[in-house]
Amino acid sequence: xxxxxxxxxxxxxxxxxxxxxxxxxxxxxxxxxxxxxxxxxxxxxxxxxxxxxxxxxxxxxxxxxxxxxxxxxxxxxxxxxxxxxxxxxxxxxxxxxxxxxxxxxxxxxxxxxxxxxxxxxxxxxxxxxxxxxxxxxxxxxxxxxxxxxxxxxxxxxxxxxxxxxxxxxxxxxxxxxxxxxxxxxxxxxxxxxxxxxxxxxxxxxxxxxxxxxxxxxxxxxxxxxxxxxxxxxxxxxxxxxxxxxxxxxxxxxxxxxxxxxxxxxxxxxxxxxxxxxxxxxxxxxxxxxx
Amino acid sequence: xxxxxxxxxxxxxxxxxxxxxxxxxxxxxxxxxxxxxxxxxxxxxxxxxxxxxxxxxxxxxxxxxxxxxxxxxxxxxxxxxxxxxxxxxxxxxxxxxxxxxxxxxxxxxxxxxxxxxxxxxxxxxxxxxxxxxxxxxxxxxxxxxxxxxxxxxxxxxxxxxxxxxxxxxxxxxxxxxxxxxxxxxxxxxxxxxxxxxxxxxxxxxxxxxxxxxxxxxxxxxxxxxxxxxxxxxxxxxxxxxxxxxxxxxxxxxxxxxxxxxxxxxxxxxxxxxxxxxx
Numbered sequence: 001x002x003x004x005x006x007x008x009x010x011x012x013x014x015x016x017x018x019x020x021x022x023x024x025x026x027x028x029x030x031x032x033x034x035x036x037x038x039x040x041x042x043x044x045x046x047x048x049x050x051x052x053x054x055x056x057x058x059x060x061x062x063x064x065x066x067x068x069x070x071x072x073x074x075x076x077x078x079x080x081x082x083x084x085x086x087x088x089x090x091x092x093x094x095x096x097x098x099x100x101x102x103x104x105x106x107x108x109x110x111x112x113x114x115x116x117x118x119x120x121x122x123x124x125x126x127x128x129x130x131x132x133x134x135x136x137x138x139x140x141x142x143x144x145x146x147x148x149x150x151x152x153x154x155x156x157x158x159x160x161x162x163x164x165x166x167x168x169x170x171x172x173x174x175x176x177x178x179x180x181x182x183x184x185x186x187x188x189x190x191x192x193x194x195x196x197x198x199x200x201x202x203x204x205x206x207x208x209x210x211x212x213x214x215x216x217x218x219x220x221x222x223x224x225x226x227x228x229x230x231x232x233x234x235x236x237x238x239x240x241x242x243x244x245x246x247x248x249x250x251x252x253x254x255x256x257x258x259x260x261x262x263x264x265x266x267x268x269x270x271x272x273x274x275x276x277x278x279x280x281x282x283x284x285x286x287x288x289x290x
Numbered sequence: 291x292x293x294x295x296x297x298x299x300x301x302x303x304x305x306x307x308x309x310x311x312x313x314x315x316x317x318x319x320x321x322x323x324x325x326x327x328x329x330x331x332x333x334x335x336x337x338x339x340x341x342x343x344x345x346x347x348x349x350x351x352x353x354x355x356x357x358x359x360x361x362x363x364x365x366x367x368x369x370x371x372x373x374x375x376x377x378x379x380x381x382x383x384x385x386x387x388x389x390x391x392x393x394x395x396x397x398x399x400x401x402x403x404x405x406x407x408x409x410x411x412x413x414x415x416x417x418x419x420x421x422x423x424x425x426x427x428x429x430x431x432x433x434x435x436x437x438x439x440x441x442x443x444x445x446x447x448x449x450x451x452x453x454x455x456x457x458x459x460x461x462x463x464x465x466x467x468x469x470x471x472x473x474x475x476x477x478x479x480x481x482x483x484x485x486x487x488x489x490x491x492x493x494x495x496x497x498x499x500x501x502x503x504x505x506x507x508x509x510x511x512x513x514x515x516x517x518x519x520x521x522x523x524x525x526x527x528x529x530x531x532x533x534x535x536x537x538x539x540x541x542x543x544x545x546x547x548x549x550x551x552x553x554x555x556x557x558x559x560x561x562x563x564x565x566x567x568x
Binding site: 023024026030031034035037038039041042044045046047048049050052053056095098099101102103105106107108114116117118119120121123124125126127128131132133134135136138140141142163166167170186189190193194198199202203221224227228229230231234235247248249251252255260263264267270271273274275277278279281282 | 307325544
């Protein structure tokens, strides 16, 4: 705790600035009241619900908790969640690097439109993200009959879950890399080319090492969303236990069956994932700024 | 000459990178999204308007947009306060608090939903405190407001925080020298500078709230006409195989989202200009 309590602000201005500080600082009671208000708000809306997840998960004891997270359906849900993330994160990583390379290193018309289109999935409701894949791949959809003739299933099956996850995590890596690579300019890459580097060499030896923290940051956020997505996968999953249930869907099913302890046990795994994500994010941010 | 050089870059891979980007964007995002609009185009105009203005649908718009607007307003006030406290003051555990502000981004919405329902129900830790006042939070429209406030908070904090950090102390010192009190300085100097960022954060929180599903459905109660949000209505129609009805609602929501996206881009452009001028 003590380490965390250290001030994160840049060092206070030198002694001479102290007197000026007083004229532009609030009285101590105002400061305390504002800090108290802010913490009270965060406590009621963020901290208490977070604590409740772990409290409810362990309320019936460790044995119930352990059984809930090791039963076959829970393990199948964990496996499917990991699979969806393992496919969608690398796909969006490759896309993010390609998009950032084109947008940050070259000038072309329509660039702003392209950047806006890449952000589009963030402004689409997760429910609609699922719906549009049903319209394309569902039985009534564009490719429905073709898929049925070839005995392929996308909706209410694993491919649909992966597709929906790819959609909702689509912009994460690209939107971290684009501004970063734009800020870095093209001089280093041009120097590498002049010195005889080939295309992939420039990317591997010059560009990617320069953006590695931004890349990692995007991947962390992308992965958290991929493993936690609920609305979009809910629409395309069909909720078949042990088959098409991701961990968040497993939580929903248990909760709707009034198996609260088990639902919160599964939810606690996702809450832990969120806490690890936040810790990694804070760590990368600190490396980034130095 | 330098301009020409930039256009005819010596760097390789432009065609491949842009080609892949456009292909992937089309396959994953643009073509599936166009399916929603094409499906709706198969409806007649009369059928479409009947679908998107049915009483149950109108009630869901009122709840979705009303609660989202209120939640974004709460977030604007509380978010500004939290950002101010995090930038200006020191207190124990500040770094931890700063990191946890992003919890709503990182916590899966289903987990947030069941946790909020547990905490704000009549026998939950916080819901219990409102029982003597005869106020029920979970399973009423108030529950929807709580969930939307939860998910929108980081948007305001994270857009306002960098602007507050960049604020020149000289401005406030000048105001103090000229005889302004702290409150006056805040209202006349600080607030106008952070206003564009605050509005951007508000719009981002609002845009996120209207599409939100996971954190809301567990705490809402989901009663038609009372506590049923539009995204849930889309799923209900879908489960009844009413694809045309579900898609018509989705198109309305998409059009609102796109309008908001445009507004947010304008606000961000305004924020950047303000910051560059400051």
